[in-house]
Amino acid sequence: MLKIEELEEIQKGLFDKYSGIKKDRIIIGMGTCGIAAGAEEILKTAQKEIKKLNLKDIEISITGCLGICAEEPIMEIRTNNERYIYGNLNPEKTREILKTHLGERNIINRWLIDQNSDFFSKQKRIVLKNCGNINPENIEEAIANHGYLGLAKALKSFSPNEVIEIIKNAKLRGRGGAGFSTGLKWELAANNSTQEKYLICNADEGDPGAFMDRSILEGDPHRLLEGMALAAYAVGASRGYIYCRAEYPLAIKRLKKAIKSAEGMGLLGENILDSGFDFRVNIRLGAGAFVCGEETALIASIEGKRGEPRSKPPFPSESGLFEKATVINNVETLANVPEIIRKGSEWFKKIGTEASPGTKVFALAGEIKKNGLVEVPMGTTPGEIIFDICGGLENDAEFKAAQTGGPSGGCIPIEHLNVPIDYDSLKELGTIMGSGGLIVMDTQTCMVDLAKYFIDFCKDESCGQCTSCRIGTTRMLEILEKISEGRGEKEDLDLLVEMGEVIKDSSFCGLGQSAPNPVLSTIRYFKDEYLDHIENKHCDSSVCASLFTSPCQNACPANVDVPLYIDAIRQGDYKRAYQIIQIENPLVLVCGRVCYNLCENACNRDGIDEALAIRELKRFASDYLLKNEDGFPIPEIEAEKDKKIAVIGSGPSGLTAAFYLRKKGYQVTIFEAETEVGGMLALGIPEYRLPKELLNEEIGVLTAMGVEIVVNTKIGEDILIEDLREEGFWAVYLAVGAQKDRDLNIEGSEEVEGYYSALDVLKELNQGHEFDFKDKKISVIGGGNAAIDTARNMIRLGAEEVNIIYRRTKNDMPAHKEEIREAEYERVNIYSQLNPHKIHSENNKIKKLECLEVKGGKFDQSGRRKPVEIKDSKLMIDTDIIISAVGQEVEDYFNKGKFKVELTKNNLIKSEGDFSTNVDWIFAGGDCVSGPSTVVESIQQGKKAASEIDKYLGGDGEVVKKENFERNISSPILEEQKSRVKMPTILLSERKRGFKEVEKGYSLDQAVEEASRCLRCDVKEKEEVI
């Protein structure tokens, strides 16, 4: 019989034994996640390879989950306590590693997991300390790492009451989610004078997305057993149960083995460590009922009954299992106890926040780069966990919200990324800590759909006892289904909120009381999204499939019927393809070259291999018509109307409005201030992206339709708005764009040579002006498309060096990601997190740009870290030319006459979303209202403005005729994996020599090949194709 004093000696001995292992050890991560990723094959491969390489004196062992699930399967090679952890393995890599590392003693650096990365260094691992480091099936390794020493200390030096006081002092709160004081719970049970008491560990972990407890059970079961023994000692229990869900077979296996080993050593069972304290532990299996995570339902389950919760009071501490005093604690709570006893409550209180000391384990899942388990001090912010520790979102997607607490919790939107996480702060936000699941969502997640998923789950898992929960969750689900199917009504939102509150108030147990949380929380933060579903029957994330034909069309701001025109291309009918696009977007060639292609982000094909190259296909159709047919089709004009309409500005918004108004039969005249037609299309976007000649071909469609374009006529200078009125124009559409560069306001910029504004440079370049930028060092300040366009132009002008200076991180740059990639290929240097401060010049010539380094401060409303300057971090950049591209405003020269159009405080035209202004016959849309936006969004604005103008003039406002196209699968869909056809581009050497178009365009074969990848998500009934 092992005695208390002996344990310490044994620990020392084992510590020396295991840390002193001279021979090489191969340790394979064998948690359930590792096994699911293929760890068993890695183990077999390792065993075979060792034999093959004839390596002697190697020990092969296993461990639990390290927490970095994104890198599984994982294999560690440990020699003399030096740890080399390799991740993302397959059998081939494994063989290579064993041969190179163990055979030749050479490390393969690029496959190693960086143990010093933020993922590890920013964690504070107390309960997960041993997970991934020791063999969970070997009790010696647990003891070597101080396992059971806390128990020994307590049995030796503390009375049960003293143990309770320590835990109370430490302010340990229940990690299962409710956050109730563990010490207090123990005290209540301890004070109960009944003889028989029970200690139950709740290892049901039913939340979808939560796997913290599983990691502890599989990776360090002795820690849990020790915690349970300490709890039992404190409250006076001699029998313990671990209620573990049946879906965790590996955890159950490891627990059984651990209990047996512990009993074998006298650390569990009768007369533990010869102290007279008895504590026997048994395992009880769950059977797939989420509600059994609730303590009284759990008790019922152990009693062999249906898992139906009971009323409280009496609380379990008074009358629980078999009507005896019972304490139920969560796995993570109990796993915290041994260290607290060993190191003291003061040590524990130094970690975390005042109201919630200690750490919390979070399970990161969803659209996150490094999914897995992290243990951080309470008070860490969601922003830190998601972006600093776990590397941000997959594919650098845009963060939308994070769900905490699973089906009982709510969401944390962008505006709360800075809130320190603890039990109370989360409650205020309308969510709960819950078990610690943290699901990260990007803009492709629909919050209505998410709420529906969780309420569906709760409805399924409801035990059925109380009407509130049983019927309430069903009714709430029905309303959400209505909304997601386009049958929602305005009252539905209020009804959901009212029902939610009632269900919370009147449900019998925690399941019902928290089931409405995801719905209430998403309504609180994403009401607009619900209203979009109800009022506009629109799902922005392209998830609620009843609301759209295909996700690509749904994501397109102009609602272009993508699958239909892709099919037309596949059938060789390029004219039809162009016409289909032209129905919703007249600037086909333009968008085929410069569109942001939001459609591709929503493409379902991405789930198989890669999204379709939709933009490239659109370009192919327009190019084919130009080359092989008589140019672009001209649409039919409706009956001629007598009314004249003036469009000011020939950018995308103006051109589009003119197109639709002319199609309706109006007499349309476009007034353009410059000589060139196209606005930013001609004077902003560079020649190598959109050649002027081709742009003018497309504008030719409008003139062929009868739109008059008057150039070199600036409203406010050459002609006033009142003159237009006098000339008989019934309405005026202001589409003047936001073409004034915002002032950088930088010291030293007055009166020096070489300081330019990006828009001026782009315009003059496009107008043929010659700049002397050859062999110069050029700095472009800004991170949007104007900055990138400018920088890439500078390369073509022969600059020696082109640097982009941006104050946030590269990820935060608003420019199109494709453009940023191309800029880097063309050798533009991008310097991020630098704030320009002062221009240094000599003899009026710029010499240097002084910048301050910037670090990310708190998260702001855009979900990005606010740049905070680092004091005394001056950096000087040699430069000859500085070009500023930091924002755009409206030039309001149109207000020079007697009519004044109101502006907002941001110097944009004020319009309430219906394109009207304070003057009822003057309308406005595009960049001059919204600020700098994208081409396709401006096109949509122009289209909608045309509709409003038509309505104002007595028309029906229907500028796009609703057509019901027949949708058939014309040829078989390519279902096997096939990556997208790459757009051929010209080489860097060619690019630098001039302004030749960078993208070469698809050949006919390439276009048909790519078009065959379309899944035709728009076709509902897929008949068998023979």
Place this chain on the structure above:
Amino acid sequence: MSLNLKESHEYEAELKNKLKKYSGHNYELIEVLHEAQELIGYLPKEAQKIIADHLNLAPGRVNSVVSFYNHFSEYSKGEFQVSLCKGTACYVKGSQDIIKKIEDKYGIKSGQTTEDGKVSLNVVRCLGACGLSPVMTVNGKAYGLLNPEKAVKIIENYLNGKIKEEGNA
């Protein structure tokens, strides 16, 4: 339609043998049901009766526990387990029609197994393969872009051996 695919004599003796190690306390019911289901593959009414007897419980009580917990099944899983997805994307593409076709063709409803034990049908929340909707899995292998005829054809191909499963059957 018969639900009891295994005749009770096939498992009665072994079940009673396994029950011996349980002391007969009725709170051991769930442990017993786990073990019985592992032995037989599911929990037919006969087995439930035997268990009820041994633990001194009313058969109705045992059945109420079996019907409560998701893990316990009164129907055996078929040799070919067919799962249809009822997520929004699949629903809109006509997964309902596919489900109905399978139900009609094989005479079973969701959650049930055919009399010969070959095909069982399950409807799940979301398989996560929305790009291929409507989606069906057979013993875990996914098939997409279906229509009712195509789906039934695939199941038939499993039944007549045209599709062979890899690895352990």
